[in-house]
Amino acid sequence: xxxxxxxxxxxxxxxxxxxxxxxxxxxxxxxxxxxxxxxxxxxxxxxxxxxxxxxxxxxxxxxxxxxxxxxxxxxxxxxxxxxxxxxxxxxxxxxxxxxxxxxxxxxxxxxxxxxxxxxxxxxxxxxxxxxxxxxxxxxxxxxxxxxxxxxxxxxxxxxxxxxxxxxxxxxxxxxxxxxxxxxxxxxxxxxxxxxxxxxxxxxxxxxxxxxxxxxxxxxxxxxxxxxxxxxxxxxxxxxxxxxxxxxxxxxxxxxxxxxxxxxxxxxxxxxxxxxxxxxxxxxxxxxxxxxxxxxxxxxxxxxxxxxxxxxxxxxxxxxxxxxxxxxxxxxxxxxxxxxxxxxxxxxxxxxxxxxxxxxxxxxxxxxxxxxxxxxxxxxxxxxxxxxxxxxxxxxxxxxxxxxxxxxxxxxxxxxxxxxxxxxxxxxxxxxxxxxxxxxxxxxxxxxxxxxxxxxxxxxxxxxxxxxxxxxxxxxxxxxxxxxxxxxxxxxxxxxxxxxxxxxxxxxxxxxxxxxxxxxxxxxxxxxxxxxxxxxxxxxxxxxxxxxxxxxxxxxxxxxxxxxxxxxxxxxxxxxxxxxxxxxxxxxxxxxxxxxxxxxxxxxxxxxxxxxxxxxxxxxxxxxxxxxxxxxxxxxxxxxxxxxxxxxxxxxxxxxxxxxxxxxxxxxxxxxxxxxxxxxxxxxxxxxxxxxxxxxxxxxxxxxxxxxxxxxxxxxxxxxxxxxxxxxxxxxxxxxxxxxxxxxxxxxxxxxxxxx
Numbered sequence: 001x002x003x004x005x006x007x008x009x010x011x012x013x014x015x016x017x018x019x020x021x022x023x024x025x026x027x028x029x030x031x032x033x034x035x036x037x038x039x040x041x042x043x044x045x046x047x048x049x050x051x052x053x054x055x056x057x058x059x060x061x062x063x064x065x066x067x068x069x070x071x072x073x074x075x076x077x078x079x080x081x082x083x084x085x086x087x088x089x090x091x092x093x094x095x096x097x098x099x100x101x102x103x104x105x106x107x108x109x110x111x112x113x114x115x116x117x118x119x120x121x122x123x124x125x126x127x128x129x130x131x132x133x134x135x136x137x138x139x140x141x142x143x144x145x146x147x148x149x150x151x152x153x154x155x156x157x158x159x160x161x162x163x164x165x166x167x168x169x170x171x172x173x174x175x176x177x178x179x180x181x182x183x184x185x186x187x188x189x190x191x192x193x194x195x196x197x198x199x200x201x202x203x204x205x206x207x208x209x210x211x212x213x214x215x216x217x218x219x220x221x222x223x224x225x226x227x228x229x230x231x232x233x234x235x236x237x238x239x240x241x242x243x244x245x246x247x248x249x250x251x252x253x254x255x256x257x258x259x260x261x262x263x264x265x266x267x268x269x270x271x272x273x274x275x276x277x278x279x280x281x282x283x284x285x286x287x288x289x290x291x292x293x294x295x296x297x298x299x300x301x302x303x304x305x306x307x308x309x310x311x312x313x314x315x316x317x318x319x320x321x322x323x324x325x326x327x328x329x330x331x332x333x334x335x336x337x338x339x340x341x342x343x344x345x346x347x348x349x350x351x352x353x354x355x356x357x358x359x360x361x362x363x364x365x366x367x368x369x370x371x372x373x374x375x376x377x378x379x380x381x382x383x384x385x386x387x388x389x390x391x392x393x394x395x396x397x398x399x400x401x402x403x404x405x406x407x408x409x410x411x412x413x414x415x416x417x418x419x420x421x422x423x424x425x426x427x428x429x430x431x432x433x434x435x436x437x438x439x440x441x442x443x444x445x446x447x448x449x450x451x452x453x454x455x456x457x458x459x460x461x462x463x464x465x466x467x468x469x470x471x472x473x474x475x476x477x478x479x480x481x482x483x484x485x486x487x488x489x490x491x492x493x494x495x496x497x498x499x500x501x502x503x504x505x506x507x508x509x510x511x512x513x514x515x516x517x518x519x520x521x522x523x524x525x526x527x528x529x530x531x532x533x534x535x536x537x538x539x540x541x542x543x544x545x546x547x548x549x550x551x552x553x554x555x556x557x558x559x560x561x562x563x564x565x566x567x568x569x570x571x572x573x574x575x576x577x578x579x580x581x582x583x584x585x586x587x588x589x590x591x592x593x594x595x596x597x598x599x600x601x602x603x604x605x606x607x608x609x610x611x612x613x614x615x616x617x618x619x620x621x622x623x624x625x626x627x628x629x630x631x632x633x634x635x636x637x638x639x640x641x642x643x644x645x646x647x648x649x650x651x652x653x654x655x656x657x658x659x660x661x662x663x664x665x666x667x668x669x670x671x672x673x674x675x676x677x678x679x680x681x682x683x684x685x686x687x688x689x690x691x692x693x694x695x696x697x698x699x700x701x702x703x704x705x706x707x708x709x710x711x712x713x714x715x716x717x718x719x720x721x722x723x724x725x726x727x728x729x730x731x732x733x734x735x736x737x738x739x740x741x742x743x744x745x746x747x748x749x750x751x752x753x754x755x
Contacts, residue, residue, distance in 0.1 A: 003412075003413045003414045003415070004413070006409045006410070006412055006413040007409070007410070007413045007415065009409055010406060010409040010410055010413075013406065013409075014288060014406070017288070017292055018291075021291070021292070021295045025295060028295070028298050028299055028302060029298065031302045032298060032301065032302060032308050033095075033302075033305070033306070033307045033308065034095065034096075034257065034307070034308055034309075035093075035095055035307045035308060035309035035310070035312070035383065036093060036094070036095040036096075036246075036247075036248050037248050037256060037309050037310045037698065038254075038256060038257040038308065038309065038310060039095055039096045039254070039257070040095070040096060040248050040254075041093065041094050041095035041096055041247070041248060042092075042093075042094045042245075042246075042247045042248075043091070043092065043093045043094070043244075043245065043246050043247070044091070044092050044107065044242055044244065044245040044246075045085070045089060045090075045091045045092075045242070045243055045244035045245070045563065046089060046090045046091075046092070046107075046240040046241060046242060046243070047088060047089055047240070047241045047242075047243050047562075048060070048061060048064060048088045048089065048090060048238050048239075048240060049088075049238060049239045049240075049241065050238055050239075056087065056088040056238070060238060061084045061088075061090065062084075064090060064238050064240075065082050065084060065090060068082050068090065068092060068107060069082055072092070072094065072107070080092070080093065080094050081093040081094075081095075081307070089243075090240075092107060093307075095307070107240070114126070114176075115128075115160065115174060115175070115176060116174075116175045117164060117167075117171075117173070117174070117175070118170075118171050118173050118175070123160045123163075123164075123174075124151070124156070124157070124160060128151050128152055128153065128156065128157075129149060129150070129151060129152070130150045130151060130152050130211070133149055133150035133151070133152075134147055134148070134149055134150075134228040135147065135148050135150075135228055136221070136224035136225045136228040137224075139214075145220060145221050145224040146214050146224065147214070147224050147228050148212065148213070148214045149212070149213040149214070150211050150212060150213075151211040151212075151213060152211070153211070154209055154210055154211045155209070157208060157209070157210065157211065157213075158207050158208060158209040158210075160174070161174065161204050161206070161207050161208040162207040164204040165204045165206050165207060172204050173204070174204050176213075242536060242558065242560075243559075243560040243562055243563050244557075244558065244559050244560065244563045245539070245556070245557065245558045246555070246556070246557035246558070247543070247553070247555055247556050247557075248555045255696065256310055256696035256697075256698060257696075259694055259695055259696045260310060260313050260691070260694075260695045260696045260699065261313065262694050263317075263690040263691045263693070263694035263695040264313060264316070264317045264687070264690070264691070266690045266694060267317060267686055267687030267688075267689075267690035267691065268290070268294070268317065268320055268687065270686045270687075270690070271290070271320065271321070271324055271683045271686055271687065272287045272290070274682070274683060274686070275287060275324065275327070275683075278423065278679070279327075279328070279331045279422070279423055280420070280421050280422055280423045281407070281410065281416060281421040281422055282327060282330065282331035282334065282403075282407060282422060283327075283331070285327070285403050285406050285407045285410075286323075286324065286327035286331075286399070286403060288406060289323070289327070289398040289399055289402045289403045289406065290320055290323055290324065290327075290398070290399075292398050292402060293319075293320065293323050293391075293394055293395055293398040293399065294316065294320060296394050296397075296398065297316055297319065297387070297390055297391060297394055300390050300394065301387070301390065304386075306383065306386055306387070307383060308383070308387075309383040309384070310696060310698055310699050311383060311384035311387075311623055311626055311699065311702065312383045312384055312386070312387040315384045315385075315387035315388040315391060316387055316391060317687050317691070319387070319388060319390075319391020319392070319394075319395055320391075320395075320687070321680075321683055321684035321687055322363070322366065322391060322392065322395050322637075323391075323394075323395035323398060323399040324399075324680065324683045324684075325359075325362065325637065325680045325683075326355075326359045326362075326363075326395060326396070326399035326400055326403070327399050327403055328676055328679050328680050328683075329355040329358055329359055329641065329676060329680075330351055330352055330355045330359075330400075330403065330404070331351075331422070331423075332351075332355075332675060332676045332679075333350070333351035333352075333354050333355040334347045334348055334350075334351030334352070334422055335347075335351075335422055335423060335424050336351070336438045336441060336672070337350045337351050337438075338419045338422055338424045338429060339424060339428055339429055339430065339441055340430050340436045340437065340438060340440075340441065341429060341430045341431055341432040341434065341436065342432075343417070344411055344416060344417045344418075344419065344421075344422070345411055345412065345417075347422075348407065348408065348411045352404050354648070356400070357644055358640060358641045358644040358645075359396070359399075359400060360396075361589055361640045361644065362636070362637040362640050362641060363392050363395070363396050364585070365582055365585060365586075365636040365637065365640060366388070366392055366634075366636070366637065367389060367392045367393075368578065368581050368582065368585065369578050369582075369629045369630070369632050369636075370385045370388040370389040370392065370629075371385070371389065372574050372577050372578040372581065372629065373385035373388070373574060373578075373625075373626060373629045374386060374389070375574075376570040376573055376574040376577075384623075384626045385626075388630070437652065438649075438672065439649055439652065439665070439668050441672070443671040443672060443674065443675065444674075444675065445670075445671040445674045445675075446671060448667075448670075448671065448674075449667060450666070450667055450670045450718060450719065450722070450723065451663040451666050451667050451723065451726055452663070454719075454723035454726065454727070457719040457720060457723055458720075458723070461604055461716075461719075461720060464608060464611075465604075465607060467611070468607055468608065468610070468611030468614075469611075471611050471614050471615045472610070472611060472614050475614045475615060475617065476614060477610065477613065477614050477620050478613070478614070478617045478618060478619050478620060479619075479620050480529075480619045480620055480621035480622075481529060481557060481558075481559045481621075482559060482621045482622040483620065483621070483622075484531075485533055485559045485560055485562075485563065486529060486530050486531050486532060486533055486558075486559060487529070487530040487532065487533055487534045487539075487556065487557065487558045487559075488527065488528070488529050488530075488555075488556070488557045488558075489527075489528040489529075489530070489542065489546075489554050489555070489556050490525060490526070490527050490528075490554055490555035490556075491525070491526040491527075491528065491546055491550060491554045492520075492524060492525050492550065492552050492554070493524045493525075493526070493550055494524070494550070494551065495522075495524060496522055496523040496524055497518060497523065497524060497526060498518065499516050499517075499518055499526075502516045502518070502526045502528070503516055505549075506528065509542070509545050509546075509549075511530075511542055513528050513529070513530055515528065515529045515530075516528050519697050519700075520697060525697060533558045533559060533560050534556070534558050539556050539558060542554075542556065543556055574625065574629060575606070575625075575628065575629070575632075578629060578632055579599055579602060579603075579632075582595070582598060582599065582602070582632070582636055583595040583596075583598070583599050586598050586636075586640070586643075590643050590647060593724075593725050593728040593729060593732075594643045594721075594725050596724060596725075596728065597639070597643075597720070597721035597722065597723075597724035597725040597728075598636060598639045598640075598643075598721050600720060600721065600724050601635060601639055601713075601716035601717055601720040601721035601724075602632055602635055602636065602716075604712070604716045604720055605631055605632075605635050605709055605712045605713050605716050606628055606631070606632070608708065608709075608712045609627075609628060609631065609705055609708050609709050609712070612708050613701075613705070618701050618704065619701055620701075621701070623698075623699065623701065623702040624701060624702065624705055626702065627701075627702045627703075627705035627706050627709065628705065628709070630706060630709070631705070631706065631709030631710070631713055634681075634684070634709065634710060634713050635709070635712075635713035635716060635717060637680075638677050638680075638681075638713055638714055638717035638718075639716075639717040639721045639722075641673055641676065641677070641717075642669065642670060642673050642677075642717050642718060642721065642722050643721075643722070643725070645669040645672055645673050646665065646666055646669040646722065646725075648669075649665050649668060649669050650662075650665055653665070656733075659730045659733060662726065662729060662730065662733070663726065666722060666726050669722075670718050670722055673718075674718065677714050677717070677718065678714070681710050681711070681713070681714045684706075684710055685707065685710055685711075688703050688706045688707045688710065689707070691703040692704060692707065
């Protein structure tokens with residue numbers, strides 16, 4: 001009865017999980033906040049300068065943020081993001097905004113309201129205006145567009161009008177002035193030309209004891225709306241200079257979301273099929289826990305009020321690949337224990353325990369890379385790092401604790417005692433009395449002698465590095481505007497376009513450029529790069545012209561030289577600090593020689609990716625850094641699993657006295673982990689290929705970098721990292737009379753001492 005109860009418990013747990021997810025998943029999806037790259041919108045990074053050249057204080061930044069919030073509220077944007085960055089910058093993100101041109105103008109325009117006499121003496125100013133007191137309306141008699149103002153204090157206005165009305169004719173004028181920021185060609189300022197300071201003037205013949213004032217002139221409806229919005233927002237206490245901006249059309253965002261979600265679904269379903277066919281029962285459990293994992297990621301995402309971007313979706317999909325890795329590690333160890341003659345229950349217990357160390361080490365190193373990426377990354381990359389961090393934590397909860405709980409219920413029920421449920425035929429099992437260890441098991445890779453061929457691997461990698469250096473010297477990197485500054489314009493047409501057609505069009509509209517790349521499934525997207533960073537007015541003009549000609553507003557991104565240099569510096573810092581952190585961690589958990597091998601393989605992988613991108617002339621942007629750091633995490637995963645197995649197998653020997661014996665252990669360890677490495681990388685490659693084939697164009701290069709890195713990462717962990725460690729270890733043996741020195745250190749979840 002107890003055995004049957006375990007099956008019933010399993011069914012109830014799974015039923016409750018999927019019932020809970022099925023009834024709430026739509027609500028969870030509806031609450032997910034999409035970034036501007038998925039729903040369109042506008043993002044700008046301002047550098048803040050005081051009007052009197054004094055130091056920018058925290059209070060000034062706070063006041064400016066509040067003023068910008070007031071201006072954004074004029075557009076009714078739901079949950080805008082306005083954040084202070086560093087000591088003198090403010091980043092504004094307005095996702096889902098249709099009227100991006102007006103928003104850009106409103107954010108940085110300065111319009112200070114004053115009431116003056118004919119001698120230019122200020123009598124009232126914007127502080128006397130009631131909050132939200134400006135309204136665009138129509139004159140009661142002639143129906144002309146006007147702006148009405150509501151003042152705070154009727155008595156104060158009565159004093160002012162009383163003083164003005166007592167003056168002789170010609171001097172009894174009350175003048176409304178609007179000081180617009182120089183260089184901003186706003187609707188209201190345009191209407192007030194040639195004197196943008198003078199709005200209207202009225203003769204005052206009597207005391208006006210009222211809070212109502214009206215501004216009339218040759219306004220259009222749009223101009224009065226713009227003027228009212230600026231007045232309600234208040235004057236900015238500082239000067240704002242754009243150093244980075246990007247805008248995404250709504251259609252761009254919708255297309256990107258649909259294609260990337262489709263790619264993710266296809267990739268994940270392919271992983272499910274692979275796990276079911278190859279790992280049988282553990283594969284079935286992984287399908288359940290991976291589904292729970294994906295659901296929990298979105299729940300936590302909503303809980304921390306995060307914004308989902310395109311790189312974030314990629315991080316979720318890749319997080320699923322990492323969760324698969326934990327399942328594969330456990331399933332492979334269970335298979336090994338079954339093959340040496342253990343029962344299913346024994347194999348489950350031993351395999352789960354022995355795989356825990358490698359899983360924890362692999363997850364922690366990836367988390368380290370994500371933290372570094374978050375600290376040094378910009379807005380979209382921070383989103384990627386946040387999602388990756390969430391994925392790492394939740395994959396451990398679901399793929400380790402959840403999978404083991406569910407699999408334990410089935411294994412301990414006694415109904416799955418046949419090794420075939422785990423993909424192991426009885427004919428491949430050794431009998432318990434044979435006392436076979438995992439070192440004695442045969443693998444599909446027994447014909448490979450990795451250690452003996454290490455010099456060939458070194459030579460091959462050296463040639464690759466040499467060729468890569470030559471390629472970089474000739475072609476150099478095709479740096480995007482993120483790193484070299486400038487302006488990028490993405491134009492979408494309703495039909496296929498050619499490079500020649502787009503070059504001719506750009507020349508006709510007064511923005512000539514031959515740096516044009518055509519992409520998209522229908523060859524209807526043109527990416528144009530300009531070396532100079534457009535001014536605000538130039539950006540508004542080109543967006544308006546392209547929208548008029550193509551029917552859809554283009555995506556325009558502008559990066560100043562200051563931001564470009566900082567991105568390069570931060571990218572180098574991120575990679576350097578991640579590498580140092582990994583060395584320290586590996587040295588602590590294993591030994592310093594393994595840390596050296598790990599970093600050598602990582603540098604090998606990074607350089608290989610850089611060389612390929614240089615040769616293929618693929619654009620290197622900020623998401624490329626995210627891809628490289630992701631590869632750092634995956635590559636170190638492979639390396640740690642390999643080192644973990646080497647360490648475990650060496651510990652089985654009382655004493656190792658010859659380099660041949662050490663080579664044999666290293667070879668067997670690499671062969672044992674090779675299957676896991678291939679399967680793990682294969683599952684992630686499935687997802688990456690889906691992203692390349694079906695995903696949005698904006699993450700194509702990101703996906704290509706991952707594909708290259710995954711393949712080179714598997715190669716380097718086996719053929720570079722392990723071989724460097726072996727070479728260094730042989731030198732140590734020579735110094736210690738041919739003996740491998742052991743040091744006591746505990747494995748995660750084990751009482752066994754390790755090398």
